[in-house]
Amino acid sequence: METVNESDLRETVQFHGHLCPGLALGYRVAKAALRELKADRPRDEELVAIVENDSCAADAVQFVTGATFGKGNLIFRDYGKHVYTFFNRRTGQGVRISEDYRGFEADGRFAELRKRQEAGEDVARELQACKMEKAAAILKADEKEMFTITPVVDLPPREAGIRGSVRCAVCGEKFMESRGRVKNGAIVCIPCFEKE
Numbered sequence: 598m599e600t601v602n603e604s605d606l607r608e609t610v611q612f613h614g615h616l617c618p619g620l621a622l623g624y625r626v627a628k629a630a631l632r633e634l635k636a637d638r639p640r641d642e643e644l645v646a647i648v649e650n651d652s653c654a655a656d657a658v659q660f661v662t663g664a665t666f667g668k669g670n671l672i673f674r675d676y677g678k679h680v681y682t683f684f685n686r687r688t689g690q691g692v693r694i695s696e697d698y699r700g701f702e703a704d705g706r707f708a709e710l711r712k713r714q715e716a717g718e719d720v721a722r723e724l725q726a727c728k729m730e731k732a733a734a735i736l737k738a739d740e741k742e743m744f745t746i747t748p749v750v751d752l753p754p755r756e757a758g759i760r761g762s763v764r765c766a767v768c769g770e771k772f773m774e775s776r777g778r779v780k781n782g783a784i785v786c787i788p789c790f791e792k793e
């Protein structure tokens with residue numbers, strides 16, 4: 598079973614800007630999801646990805662699965678968790694991938710380097726080496742040791758496409774109707790609503 602394809606890994610790194618442990622993780626997640634959901638067309642808009650963090654991993658998920666914010670099939674839930682849920686709308690299948698890799702738990706080097714960095718020491722080179730080592734370890738780790746993969750049955754509701762826009766009573770800028778808030782009896786945008 599192929600876990601890493603050199604050329605598409607290289608393209609993912611190019612998209613993100615660098616190789617790092619987060620990107621490696623997102624790559625493995627996305628590959629596992631495509632396989633589980635038999636979504637072999639990576640630009641399939643019927644594939645929906647829900648990411649529960651906005652770390653480097655999310656970039657790999659976006660690039661490998663082709664799910665994007667603009668198409669509405671990449672959904673961000675700000676839970677700060679390495680949990681990724683995917684749905685194939687064509688087949689109705691869904692899968693939840695939770696990362697639980699313990700391979701680094703005994704490795705205190707990263708924390709120690711961070712501490713030295715905070716103390717003003719220049720450890721950039723060591724940190725980078727440590728990150729590369731972790732990324733490589735993630736790329737070749739046994740999937741079963743890294744992820745808990747469970748099927749999901751309920752599909753997320755389809756986001757409505759184009760919605761009407763209204764003008765904010767305070768700043769005058771247009772915004773999506775569904776995002777409107779009421780302030781002092783007027784319809785305003787969220788930034789204006791949250792001001793003061």
Ligand SMILES: [Zn+2]
Pocket residue numbers: 613615616617619620653
């Ligand atoms: Zn990164």
Ligand SMILES: [Zn+2]
Pocket residue numbers: 765766767768769770785786787788789790
């Ligand atoms: Zn406004």
